[in-house]
Structure formats: structure tokens, C-alpha cells
Amino acid sequence: MAQPLDYRTLEAAATWYVQLNAAPPSDAQLQAWQDWLGKSQAHAQAWARVEKLQRQLGRLPADVALPALAGVRARRRAVLKTLALLMAVGATGWAVRESTPGQAWMAELRTGKGQRRQVRLADGSQLELNTDSAVDIRYDGQQRLLRLYSGEIMVQTARDSAARPFIVETAEGRVRALGTRFNVRSDNGLSRVSVLEHAVEVRPLDQPLLMLRLETGQSVSFDRTQIAAASTALPGTGAWTQGMLTVIEWRLGDFISELRRYRPGVLRCAESIADLRLSGAFRIDDTDTVLENLGVSLPVRVRYMTRYWVSIEAV
Structure with missing residues (x-):
């Protein structure tokens, strides 16, 4: 039977997580971690809680992923943040859910890591949610509003008999559809819009008088105060709706970040x-096969420390 975990054991698990996550671990570090893991049932139980967090959240907070040369204070902060999550998750995980941004967790529509969802809206518009996304629907007499708290959506708007504007709102600003099909992604303080049909208008949250119109085939990033220059949408934009990730001459590091x-x-x-560079079309519903193919097509090896901890390394 699982026993209550004490503070020191959880702190050790958090410390190991940060140390191993700060840089590709050496064989000596991995052996030391394995020795610690096998030393007691409590250690194994604490590490199981780390893996439970990874499954629930998909990833631990970005500031836990420290560069190899991060200072002692930065690493200590990362340990304490991880420790707080480990203490919160407990047996059910409800406390962790409550500690994440409440609006996203309580959103009307949500997808988990690796999930996608299609929804037909009340006006006939089509909404698709990509992995790890959260959206609220706010239709009223004046507007049709989607609030995208996190993640990525594809929208195909329908004609509205009441001529209400269709708007997607992110933490960074607003995107107004002009009878269109378009993709919106919001993460890390930046939103990106790509137009597949017709046009949209983009306005940053803190500069509502600043506006950019995007036409078919164009894409743009924006934050709360400014809009970058428009560019051509990347090939394969929206391929995720078909369960595919399409890349042309991507850096392997960028590909892994996306995967x-x-x-x-x-x-x-x-x-x-x-x-290293790679091109191709990859099935996002089968990431194990994608990783396996990397080891065949590139001079890399895929090392599994656990099912939820994978490292891509040089051969």
C-alpha cells in the first residue's frame, strides 16, 4: 500500500527532475538516479508522482527546463516550483488543476495532450481544437466570440443572419473574421494567425487602434502591443486537422519542440x-513511430529513460 510521502523525499524527486532535465544526463548521473530510485519504495513512489504530473499536465512548467549553465539560484527556484506541484498533486491531482490558470481549466471546450476535437457551433461555423487547447464560446446579440486561452484552433465561419461579427480573442489581442477559414495559435505570450481562405483583421490587446488585414495565404504573429510584418503562411499550416505534421527543411530542435x-x-x-534538417509528413497520433523513424533517417538515437522521458541524442 502506498505510504504518505514526506517533504524530503518529494524534494529529492524534484531535485532529480531538475538535474536530469537541465541538460542531457551523463551515464554516471543516470546510474546515480537509478540507485536513488531503487533505494526505497518511497523513492519509487515519489518518482511515480513526477510521472503522474507529466501525464496530467503534458509538461512541467517551462521555467523548470533550465539551460545546462543555469545558476544555483535558478535551479533552486525550479526545484521549489516542481516540489510545490508534487505536493499539490497528492492522490487525485485536483489541487494541480486548481493551481493552473483557472479560466483554461474551466473552459467550455478543452483538449488534452495529443487530443483533437471538432465542434459545430450554433451558427453553423466549424471549430477544430488542436492538442492541449482551451476555448470558451460567448455568443450574444452583438457578436460571436471565441476566447482561446491556450493552444490552437481552426475556424471555418458561417454566414450569420444577424450579421454579428465573428471574433477570436486571445491573451494577446483579437482576430476578426471576414468570411473566412483561419488558424489561430496562442502560447508563450505570442499569438499567430494564418489565413487559409478570404481575410481577417488583427488587433493587439493594448493597441486597439493598430490593425492589420491578412489575406489568403498570409500569416502573422502579434503580442499585446505590436504586430509583426505579415509573411507567407508555412507549408502544411492546418495539416494538424488531418492528424499530420508537415515540415520542409526544419531544424531537428524545432521539430522536436513541435512534436x-x-x-x-x-x-x-x-x-x-x-x-540537423528534416522534411516530411508525420502522423501526430503516433509519436512513437515518428521517433522510431528519426533514428532511421538521421544520425541520431532515441533513448527512453521511461515511457514519459525520451532523449534524442547523437549516435
Whole structure:
């Protein structure tokens, strides 16, 4: 039977997580971690809680993923943050849910890591949610509003008999549809819009008088105060709606960062191979096969420390 975990054991588990996550671990570090893990049932139980967090949240907070040369204070902060999550998750995980941004957790529509969802809205518009996304629907007599708290959506708007504007609102600003199909993604303080049909208008939250119109095939990023220059939408934009990730001459490091969105747990790429290039179409519903194919097509090896902790390394 599982026993209550004390503070010191959870702190040790948090410390191991931060140490192993700060840089690709050496064989000596891995052996030391394995020795600690096998020393007692409590250690194994604490590490199981780390993996439970990875499954529930898909990833631990970004500031836990420290660079190899991060200072002692930065690492200590990361340990304490991880420790707080481990203490909160307990037996059920409800406390962790409550500690994340409440609006996202309580959103009307949500998807977990690796999930997608299609919804037909009341006006006939089509909404698709990508992995790890949260959206509220706010239709009234004046407007049709979607609040995207996190993640990515594809929208195909329908004609509205009341001529209400269709708006997607993110933490960074607003996107107004002009009879269109478009993709919106919001994460890490930045929103990106890509137009597949017709046009949209983009306005930053803190600069509502600043507006940019995007036409078919265009894409743009914006934050709360400014809009970047419009560019051509990347090939394969929206391929996720078909369960695919399409890339052309991507850096391996960028590819792994994108694949991480669809896979629970830790997925790391060694800096020494991050600049390798790859192209292709990959099924995001089967990330194990994607990782297996990397080892065949590139001079890399895929090392599984656990099912939820994978490292891509040089051969």
C-alpha cells in the first residue's frame, strides 16, 4: 500500500527532475538516479508522482527546463516550483488543476495532450481544437466570440443572419473574421494567425487602434502591443486537422519542440544535433513511430529513460 510521502523525499524527486532535465544526463548521473530510485519504495513512489504530473499536465512548467549553465539560484527556484506541484498533486491531482490558470481549466471546450476535437457551433461555423487547447464560446446579440486561452484552433465561419461579427480573442489581442477559414495559435505570450481562405483583421490587446488585414495565404504573429510584418503562411499550416505534421527543411530542435506538443512527458533534443534538417509528413497520433523513424533517417538515437522521458541524442 502506498505510504504518505514526506517533504524530503518529494524534494529529492524534484531535485532529480531538475538535474536530469537541465541538460542531457551523463551515464554516471543516470546510474546515480537509478540507485536513488531503487533505494526505497518511497523513492519509487515519489518518482511515480513526477510521472503522474507529466501525464496530467503534458509538461512541467517551462521555467523548470533550465539551460545546462543555469545558476544555483535558478535551479533552486525550479526545484521549489516542481516540489510545490508534487505536493499539490497528492492522490487525485485536483489541487494541480486548481493551481493552473483557472479560466483554461474551466473552459467550455478543452483538449488534452495529443487530443483533437471538432465542434459545430450554433451558427453553423466549424471549430477544430488542436492538442492541449482551451476555448470558451460567448455568443450574444452583438457578436460571436471565441476566447482561446491556450493552444490552437481552426475556424471555418458561417454566414450569420444577424450579421454579428465573428471574433477570436486571445491573451494577446483579437482576430476578426471576414468570411473566412483561419488558424489561430496562442502560447508563450505570442499569438499567430494564418489565413487559409478570404481575410481577417488583427488587433493587439493594448493597441486597439493598430490593425492589420491578412489575406489568403498570409500569416502573422502579434503580442499585446505590436504586430509583426505579415509573411507567407508555412507549408502544411492546418495539416494538424488531418492528424499530420508537415515540415520542409526544419531544424531537428524545432521539430522536436513541435512534436512535444503532442506527446506527454519529457522529450529532449541534444544541442549537438539540434541543427540537423528534416522534411516530411508525420502522423501526430503516433509519436512513437515518428521517433522510431528519426533514428532511421538521421544520425541520431532515441533513448527512453521511461515511457514519459525520451532523449534524442547523437549516435
